[in-house]
Structure formats: structure tokens, C-alpha cells
Amino acid sequence: MNYFKQILRFAKPYKHYAVLNIISNVFYALFGTLSMISLFPMLKVLFGDTKPLEIEPDWKGFSNITTYGEQYLNYFVTQKKAEGSDDVLIFMVILIVSTFLLKNLFGYLAMFFITFLRNGVLKDMRNELYNKTINLPISFYSEKRKGDTMSRISTDVLEIQHSFLSILELIVREPLMIIFTIISMFLISPSLTLFVFIFIPTSGFLISLIGKSLKRKSDKVQKEQGYFLSIVEETLGGLKVIKGFNAESIFARKFQNSTNRFYKFSNSLLNRQNLAGPTSEFLGISVIAVLLWYGGQMVLRDKSLDPGLFLVYMGLAYNILTPAKAISKASYSVKKGNAAAERVLEILNTESPLEDSPNAKTKDDFTSDISINNISFKYEDDLVLKNFTLKVPKGKSVALVGQSGSGKSTIANLVTRFYDVNEGNISIDGEDIKTLKKASLRSLMGLVTQDSILFNDTVKNNILIGNENASDDAVIEALKIANAWEFVKDLPNGIDTNIGDSGGKLSGGQKQRLSIARAVLKNPPIMILDEATSALDTESERLVQVALENMMKNRTSIVIAHRLSTIQNADQIVVMSKGEIAEQGTHTELLARNGVYKKLVEMQSFE
Structure with a gap:
């Protein structure tokens, strides 16, 4: 039920639809009960059981409603016969058709209004879930599967719609149908109605026994x-490798x-879920059988109950079965939906x-420097960076080099x-980045x-992620600076x-x-290049390197490089080893030291 309360908050913007649905359901339940009761006058007329009554009966309150209804019917039929009209049967048929028409009309209206609520909740929940998904930190997904x-x-969201939100349809309509029906049955025969109360708690008890394991089973599914x-997503992403390695x-x-x-x-x-319907129906028919006997x-034998009223009573008793069965199925759905709600709310309730x-x-601006002050960091147990300090002045280019796993990309x-x-801390212009909005x-x-990382869209829309309000001319200019216009124009x-x-x-x-x-x-003002050329062939690297040099003019840049040929002109080169600075200086200074950097250079061929 705790999950249900959390899910219901998504229904608040659509509460006016919920109110209209409740009103429609009240009338649906009322006319659903009256439609069964309206059969009684028809049966009385058909069986010829109406007794002549010349004086209109007096209304003496709800406690006497059964007697009043029967007497008024006798009076109505007597009056029609006195007028010489044989249309009593037609009036009865119109009464029955009218009540069934109104029942179905309000049933449709109830479904019409609840549709907007259900689909609105579905939409808002998906939107919030997606927003939460993209707002949570990258670390949240490091061990989770995309699938x-x-x-x-x-x-899971669809399962919530089918389970929790189906309760909104049933929470008013079915209980009201049962209440109105039981009131009518009680007015017809209090002693006979006592048998009905055996059915509801017994059915509920048996259904709860069957449904206890549904949440666990649904969670597994x-x-x-x-x-x-996830396997499908990984397969599509790695199709070349899968085919290449057979x-x-x-x-x-x-x-x-x-x-x-x-x-x-x-x-x-x-x-297990399919047991709900047969179980409740069998229990209902069992009670119907007892009612038939009693x-x-x-x-x-006793002549204490009118045959017509008894037939109507049996119809009312059977009328309880449908809402009772719907409620029992709904209780299954809630248990099943609990697992889906738990998975959805796990993301929604995760604090970033x-x-x-x-x-x-x-x-809004960058005026001085980026300062990395004595920082240490670990993804899990082992430190990736240890007491690392670096300053990147405005307008300067700083390159980070080193073997894989040395902490450059970190x-x-x-x-x-x-x-x-x-x-430690990282600051921009002396302000800790934790104090700034992300x-x-x-x-x-x-x-x-x-x-x-590009998206299945046009060239233009991929570029506009940088500035969604840019003009086509600005997009083309950016493509020219990036050495990309030469192929895009073709x-x-x-x-x-x-x-x-x-x-x-x-x-x-x-x-x-x-x-x-x-x-x-x-x-x-600040550019971060994370091994931007390491995956390219020599020709592509040359074109990309020119593009990078064009882009980095008059900008502060942190360049993480695997190919040392791309960073020889950097203002400062920082050589990293196991999360610490091994040495730093310009390309010429580091070669002269004959240290780690020179060994890295000798391992790579320059063109």
C-alpha cells in the first residue's frame, strides 16, 4: 500500500477526471442494481400476481420500501386496467430497457474519464523516470544494465498502469455495486442475505492465501x-564483434x-494469477446453490417469500459475483504490480x-584558472588518484599523458x-566546483x-546539441572549423x-x-579533450588534429592524450603514473630530462 500511495501522487493533476469517474461509477452501481430490481414488476405482470388496489399507497420511509414498491405496482396495474389500457407490459419493458441503458451509459462515462487519468499518470511517470534517469550520476549506471x-x-510502468491504476476503476464502482445490491437483497429477505456474508470473507481469505507469492514471482519476471x-541492446551495439568472432x-x-x-x-x-477468477466464481456459485436450497x-414450503421476488433476489445474488471477481483479480494485480512499482520507485527515490x-x-565566465588541489579519488576500493595537484591557467593548454590506468580520464x-x-577540491577562479550549479x-x-557519441538524427541536430538556438550559418561555420564541412557538403x-x-x-x-x-x-572557454584522436587512422588523425588546433585557439584546454604526437605544442605536459604526477614540463624540457616521458616517446613513432 505504501507503493500505491507514492504512485497516486502522479494522479493529482488529473483529479478532476477521478471525481467525474467516481460520480459516473456511483450512478453505474445504482442503475446496475435497479436494472435487476426492475425485472420484478415484469415478472409480477407476467405471472398475473398483481392484486387490485384502488388507493395509492402512502410512503412510510425506507424501512417499508419493499411493501411500498409492491403495493405501488399493484396500484399502477389496477389504474391502467381501469383506463382500459393493455400497455402495462410495454411500460415494464421500457422501464427495464431504460435502467439498463442508463447503467451502460454511466459505465461508459466512467471508463471515458478514467482513460485520461490512467494515460496521464503513465505519461507523467515515464517523463519523471526519464528525467531522473538522465539526472542521476554516471556512477549509478556503472554496474547496471541498460536493458x-x-x-x-x-x-514496468505499463504494469503499474494495468495493476495499480486498475484499482482506481474498481475502488468505487465494484464496492458500490456490492453495497447497493446487498441493501436491495436485505430489503427483500434479511435472513436469506446472511448467506451472502459467508461468501465475501471466505473468498477474500482464500484469494489472499493464493496471492502471497505473486510479488516475488512478478519481480523475477x-x-x-x-x-x-540488455542482451538485445549489447548484441545490436556489438554486432560487428559478434559476427567477426563467429x-x-x-x-x-x-x-x-x-x-x-x-x-x-x-x-x-x-x-497463480489465473486462479483468482475460477476461485471466486466457484465460491460464488456455491453460495448461490445454498441460496437456491434455502x-x-x-x-x-413456508410461503414466506414471493416467487417473483425470489427470482429477482437470485439475480441480485448472481450480480454480486462479477464485482467480487473483479475485486479478487484486482488484489492479484496489486501484488503483481508491487514488484513493478518497487523497481520504478527505486530509481525515482534514489538521491543523487x-x-x-x-x-x-x-x-557565467572564466577569468583566472582551474585549480586541482591535492585530490584523491577512487571508483570502488583502490585509489585511482592520490594527492594530485595541478593548476591550469586561463588560455593555456595542459596535456595529461601516461599509461592506461594512470588516472588521465578520471x-x-x-x-x-x-x-x-x-x-581535496577542484576550483575554478577560486570557487569550489561543488558550490556551483552543475x-x-x-x-x-x-x-x-x-x-x-552521436545520435540517430541529422548532422544539424547533432551539432545543435552544442547550442540549440544556433543558425544554419553558425552550424556550417562550426563544421568548417572542425574540418568537417568538406564531407558534410557532399x-x-x-x-x-x-x-x-x-x-x-x-x-x-x-x-x-x-x-x-x-x-x-x-x-x-574551457575545452576538455579525452583522447580525441587515439581511435583514428593516420589520415583521419591529421584532419582531426588540425580541427582541434583550430578549436583550441585562445581557449583553456585540458588534453588527455595517448598519442604524444598530438600534444607536442602544449604549454605544459603532465606525465602521470599510478594516479600521481611522475614529471611535468614542456615537450623539450621533458625530453632533456631523459625520464618517463622520453621512454613513452621512444615507444611511439613520429611522422
Whole structure:
């Protein structure tokens, strides 16, 4: 129920639809009961059981409603016969049709209004979940599968709609239908109605016994679904490697093992869930059978119950079965939906350790330097950086070099505040970056990564991520600076050409130059290049290097490099080893020292 309360907050913007739904459901339940009761006058007329009554009966309150109804019917039929009209049967038919029409009309209206609420909640929940997904830090996803997150946004949210939100349809309509029906039954025969109260608690008890394991079973189904979606996502992303290594059978086996587990979990879950309907219906029919026996005695032997009223009573008793069955199924759905809600709320309730502080400041310019002050950092247990200190003055280019695992890329992650340092601090113009709004901090920086991260969209829209309000001329100018216009102008639709999933229609060098153009369009004062040329061939590297030099003019830059040929002109080169600074200086100074840097240079060939 705690999950249900948290999910219900998404319904607040649509509460007027909920009110209209409740009003419609009240009338639906009322006319649903009256539609059964309206059969009684028809039966009385058909059986010829109406007794002549010349005087209109007096209303003496609800305690006498059954007698009043029967007497008024007798009076109505007597009056019609006195008028010489034989249309009593037609009046009865119109009465029955009218009540059933009104019942179904309000039933439709109830569903009409609840549709806006259900789909509105679904939309808002997905939007909030997506916003939370992109706002949580990168560290949150380091051990999570993408497919699992996709499963939560798609199927888990849909499961919540089918389970929790179906309760909103039932929470008024079905209980009211049962209450109105039981009141009517009680007015017809109090002693016979006592048998009905045996059915509801017994049914509820048995159904609760069956449903206890549903949440656990449903959780397994949803986790497995997230797992095989991850396999699909990884397969599509690594299709070249899978085909190149003839590994199709390995991945097919992994996927089949997952779908086999999903098959078993789903069968177990659905078979348990499917018990709800038959169980409640069997219990209901059992009570109906007892009512037939007991009520039959009252009609045939004791003569204490009118045969027509007894038939109506049985219809009312059976009328309880449908809402009772719906409620029992809904209780199953809630248990099943609990698992989906738990998975969705796990993300929604996760507090980001990188949230802006309440008094975080906005910084619009960069005037002095970036200072990395005695920082230490670890992703898990082992320190990646130890007591690391570095100053990057405005307008200068600082290169970080070293073997893989020395902590170079970690510096980029910390300066952009994708992660927070464990010890020490990083400041810009003397202000700790933790005191700045993340959006403000990142607006001062442009980022070009080793992997060219592009999106399945046009060239123009990929570049506009740098500045969504830029004109076409500004986009083309950025492409020229990035040495990318030479191939973009020859594409079928120029800047409006779709580049495919992850830029799959382009070469590695072309993709990287588009990434640089995106950073150029943003025009930030600080540029961070994380091994921007390491994955390229020599020709592409030359073109990209020219683009980088164009972009870095008059900018402060931190360049993380694997290929040392790309950073010889840097103002300062910092050689890193195991998270610490091994040596630093200009290219010429470091060669003269005959130390770690010179060994790295000798290991690489220069052109």
C-alpha cells in the first residue's frame, strides 16, 4: 500500500477526471442494481400476481420500501386496467430497457474519464523516470544494465498502469455495486442475505492465501525481462564483434537461456494469477446453490417469500459475483504490480550524491584558472588518484599523458563533475566546483571524448546539441572549423542528412570531426579533450588534429592524450603514473630530462 500511495501522487493533476469517474461509477452501481430490481414488476405482470388496489399507497420511509414498491405496482396495474389500457407490459419493458441503458451509459462515462487519468499518470511517470534517469550520476549506471533501465521505463510502468491504476476503476464502482445490491437483497429477505456474508470473507481469505507469492514471482519476471533486453541492446551495439568472432551461437545461447527462465517464471506467475477468477466464481456459485436450497424452502414450503421476488433476489445474488471477481483479480494485480512499482520507485527515490546544494551559485565566465588541489579519488576500493595537484591557467593548454590506468580520464570526469572527489577540491577562479550549479559549471566546458557519441538524427541536430538556438550559418561555420564541412557538403541532404544509429553511416574520422564541431558551436572557454584522436587512422588523425588546433585557439584546454604526437605544442605536459604526477614540463624540457616521458616517446613513432 505504501507503493500505491507514492504512485497516486502522479494522479493529482488529473483529479478532476477521478471525481467525474467516481460520480459516473456511483450512478453505474445504482442503475446496475435497479436494472435487476426492475425485472420484478415484469415478472409480477407476467405471472398475473398483481392484486387490485384502488388507493395509492402512502410512503412510510425506507424501512417499508419493499411493501411500498409492491403495493405501488399493484396500484399502477389496477389504474391502467381501469383506463382500459393493455400497455402495462410495454411500460415494464421500457422501464427495464431504460435502467439498463442508463447503467451502460454511466459505465461508459466512467471508463471515458478514467482513460485520461490512467494515460496521464503513465505519461507523467515515464517523463519523471526519464528525467531522473538522465539526472542521476554516471556512477549509478556503472554496474547496471541498460536493458534493465529500459525495462523499468517501458514494461514496468505499463504494469503499474494495468495493476495499480486498475484499482482506481474498481475502488468505487465494484464496492458500490456490492453495497447497493446487498441493501436491495436485505430489503427483500434479511435472513436469506446472511448467506451472502459467508461468501465475501471466505473468498477474500482464500484469494489472499493464493496471492502471497505473486510479488516475488512478478519481480523475477521483470528482472529477467530487463536482462534479456540488455542482451538485445549489447548484441545490436556489438554486432560487428559478434559476427567477426563467429560468436552468434554464444549470444543466442545466452538469450535463449534468459527467455527460457522468463518462460518458466511467467507460467508460474500467470497460473497463480489465473486462479483468482475460477476461485471466486466457484465460491460464488456455491453460495448461490445454498441460496437456491434455502430460498426454495421459503417459497415452496413456508410461503414466506414471493416467487417473483425470489427470482429477482437470485439475480441480485448472481450480480454480486462479477464485482467480487473483479475485486479478487484486482488484489492479484496489486501484488503483481508491487514488484513493478518497487523497481520504478527505486530509481525515482534514489538521491543523487551530485545534487546542487540549495545555495549553489551560477558562474557565467572564466577569468583566472582551474585549480586541482591535492585530490584523491577512487571508483570502488583502490585509489585511482592520490594527492594530485595541478593548476591550469586561463588560455593555456595542459596535456595529461601516461599509461592506461594512470588516472588521465578520471581527471576529465572530476573536472566536469561527473564524479565528486573523495579528498581535496577542484576550483575554478577560486570557487569550489561543488558550490556551483552543475549546469553552470558544464556550460563553461566543451567535451570531446575518444568515443564519438552521436545520435540517430541529422548532422544539424547533432551539432545543435552544442547550442540549440544556433543558425544554419553558425552550424556550417562550426563544421568548417572542425574540418568537417568538406564531407558534410557532399552528403545527400547536406546538414539535414540523417547519419544513422551512433553515426553508423560515417567513418571514424568523420564522426570525431562532427563531435568537435558540436563542441565548437558551444564555444566554451574551457575545452576538455579525452583522447580525441587515439581511435583514428593516420589520415583521419591529421584532419582531426588540425580541427582541434583550430578549436583550441585562445581557449583553456585540458588534453588527455595517448598519442604524444598530438600534444607536442602544449604549454605544459603532465606525465602521470599510478594516479600521481611522475614529471611535468614542456615537450623539450621533458625530453632533456631523459625520464618517463622520453621512454613513452621512444615507444611511439613520429611522422
